[in-house]
Amino acid sequence: MNRINNLFQTKQKNILSVFCTAGFPELNSIVPVLEELQNNGVDMVEIGMPFSDPTADGPVIQYSNNIAINNGMSLKILFEQLKGVRAKIHIPLVLMGYINPALQYGIDNFLRDTHACGIDGIIIPDLPMYEYENFYKNRFDEHHLKNIFLVTPQTSKERIRRIDAVSDAFIYIVSSNAITGGSANIEEEQKEYFSRIKKMELKNPLVIGFGIRDKKTFDTACNFANGAIIGTAFINAIDKSKNLKEDIQHFIQSIKN
Amino acid sequence: MKNDSKYQVDDKGYYGQFGGAYIPEMLHRNIEELQLRYLEIIYDETFQKEFQSLLKDYVGRPTPLYFAKRISDHFNTNIYLKREDLCHTGAHKINNTVGQILLAKRLGKTRIIAETGAGQHGVATATVCALMGMPCIVYMGEVDIERQSANVKRMKMLGAEVRPATSGSKTLKDATNEAMRDWIANPVDTHYIIGSVVGPHPFPDMVARFQSVISEEIKKQLLEKTGNENPNFVVACVGGGSNAAGAYYHFLDNEDVKIVAVEAAGHGVNSGKSAATTILGKPGVLHGSKTLFMQTEDGQVVEPHSISAGLDYPGIGPVHANLFESKRGIFLSATDDESLQAAMLLSKLEGIIPALETAHAIAVIDRIGAKKDDVVVVNLSGRGDKDLDTYVRELNL
Known part of the structure; x- marks a missing residue:
């Protein structure tokens, strides 16, 4: 069974997922970061594939993308780094990034190498459902990769149903009308939106992301979904880190305890 | 529609x-x-x-289609300037x-x-x-x-x-x-x-539809002036390509009308400081559409260069990428220096100071192969007031 499906079958609540840009803060950081996240009880990791023009992301994630690109990170190098990662890492891993680098790598090569590294799913924010269903779905299925869609406060009920129908991993609930790295508290309006989706009783589990940055926002999000994703706050926590092990432990424990 | x-x-x-x-x-x-x-x-x-x-009443349309006699003599052909520079705010x-x-x-x-x-x-x-x-x-x-x-x-x-x-x-x-x-x-x-x-x-x-008024007017005005609504060439500069899209719009399906797109070569197409997308770019996805743009082998966007801010963009619109790939369009490029000289030429011969972007279109006229009796429409997309500091500095005025 796919590790993502397995995770949501064995654990229904408080799933902690962390996003980290590959190649940040150092070119070779991603595998040690994965190990520390797993050691500290993180349930799933989104590995960011850096892109020069990440239009759905805020300044912090764009900064981490630029550092990673300047460090020399590319899909080719990322796949080399992730070769053999499954000897050590057993939690689900998802690749997340914009479509252009994957197109240049060649979509079929990209899917083949993603699967070969033991990656379970892919999130491509700028690959719309229409393009996915018509041009990509068969190829994702062929390589046993789950495609994960985003839902936002603007997504209609009918579209959420369609997204639920074509998904079988989890649905990524974008917490507000915002790019990543927002700093506002979770407001009543958002809670209504989360409740609205929860009440739809979708077949896929729900994970909330964007603006989740500490214990308080994580716990609130987990009241409405199976778990939550922390990205920007984690990037800040390991920026210029002198001791990844300590900094990651400190950050993750601050969320969990 | x-x-x-x-x-x-x-x-x-x-x-x-x-x-x-x-x-x-x-x-x-x-x-x-x-x-x-x-x-x-x-x-x-x-x-x-x-x-x-x-x-x-507000923009000031239709803009004139002006037969530019002196620059026509200079290039030994018949050049008509579509005066988008006379629109309110100074450009198309x-x-x-x-x-x-x-x-x-x-x-x-x-x-x-x-x-x-x-x-x-x-x-x-x-x-x-x-x-x-x-x-x-x-x-x-x-x-x-x-x-x-x-x-x-x-x-x-x-x-x-x-x-x-x-x-x-x-x-x-x-x-x-x-x-x-x-x-x-x-x-x-x-x-x-x-x-x-x-x-x-x-x-x-x-x-493109909002800009298509440019070619709609060109057709009418050219018919009045020459008895033929179709020129031999339509020339426009291309950054993203809105003035070009408007100038080409009603001519796209008449393959007798040659479409010329002029990109910014910057310091030269092989200098590493250029914005000549069709030469340096390849297909990919940027800013929401699949098009041609300048990128590394890994798919990261390459930062372009042009002296003209309006052409300093790594990609071109998908309509132009298709004109390039289908060979419907003739794609040329002009360097920073060639464009500065072209701006000077138009200023001296016609008393019109063009925008730096537009100057790129002027700069290639001698390279399109226009004959003495041909009719060449150049879309004069904007005026040069905004570029005076650059002209003064670069041309030692």
Whole structure:
């Protein structure tokens, strides 16, 4: 069974997922970061594939993308780094990034190498459902990769149903009308939106992301979904880190305890 | 309203293999609304009445098609200049902003955002926002704020807020990223007036339709002046390509009319400091559409260079990518220096100081193979007031 499906079958609540840009803060950081996240009880990791023009992301994630690109990170190098990662890492891993680098790598090569590294799913924010269903779905299925869609406060009920129908991993609930790295508290309006989706009783589990940055926002999000994703706050926590092990432990424990 | 042309957009939003709407879910609702409604709105009778009336009385259309005798003698052919530089605000950009603000009103939007390179689109957006009493935020690269300071001042006087884009090359591509982020954060009340034929479908087609008034007028005016509505050549500069899209629009399906697109070569196409997309770029997805743009082997966007802020963009609109791939268009490029000299030439021979962007189109006239009796229409997309500092500095005036 796919590790993502397995995770949501064995654990229904408080799933902690962390996003980290590959190649940040150092070119070779991603595998040690994965190990520390797993050691500290993180349930799933989104590995960011850096892109020069990440239009759905805020300044912090764009900064981490630029550092990673300047460090020399590319899909080719990322796949080399992730070769053999499954000897050590057993939690689900998802690749997340914009479509252009994957197109240049060649979509079929990209899917083949993603699967070969033991990656379970892919999130491509700028690959719309229409393009996915018509041009990509068969190829994702062929390589046993789950495609994960985003839902936002603007997504209609009918579209959420369609997204639920074509998904079988989890649905990524974008917490507000915002790019990543927002700093506002979770407001009543958002809670209504989360409740609205929860009440739809979708077949896929729900994970909330964007603006989740500490214990308080994580716990609130987990009241409405199976778990939550922390990205920007984690990037800040390991920026210029002198001791990844300590900094990651400190950050993750601050969320969990 | 739809047509069967192989050079116009198809019903899925593509031009050949280029185009589409590669957008994050956050923009889906806005883009879908536009896709479903733009044609119905802009071809509605009351919309057309208001649009045509503003083009006539506010923008100053039709703009003249001027037979430029002295520069024709110089190049030994017949050159007609389509005087978009005489539009209100000094460039063709306002044709599109008038159309889009009327559309935004009909969509119930109350706040306008835009990106700008040379500042002409920013000024044109700020202008129509003042006209309609709507708040306006213009994103502009820090580098462009510096080199196009006159336009920044104009935008401020018109009541717009100019927000600097400080990431990447701090030019047009980065301003576009910032505008998209703003739209993601403000999807309900805001309309994003994209200034070129770039972005997700339907923007490239919508902007081309608003700019198509240029070629509509050329046909009428040329018929009056020469007895033939079709020239041998239509020449325009291409950054994203909105003035070119407008100048070509009604000629695309007549293959007897040669379409010439002029890109910015910067210091030279092989210098590493260039914006000649069709030579240096390859297909990929940027700013919401599949098109040609300059990128590394790994698919990271390469930062372009042009002395002209309006052409300093790593890609071209999908309509132009298709004109290039299908070989319908002849793609040439002009360097910074060639364009400066061309601006000087037009100023001296015709008493017209062109925008630096437009000067690129003038710079290639001797390379298109026009014969003595041929008719060459050059789209004079903008005037050079905004570039005076650059001209004074670079030409030692």
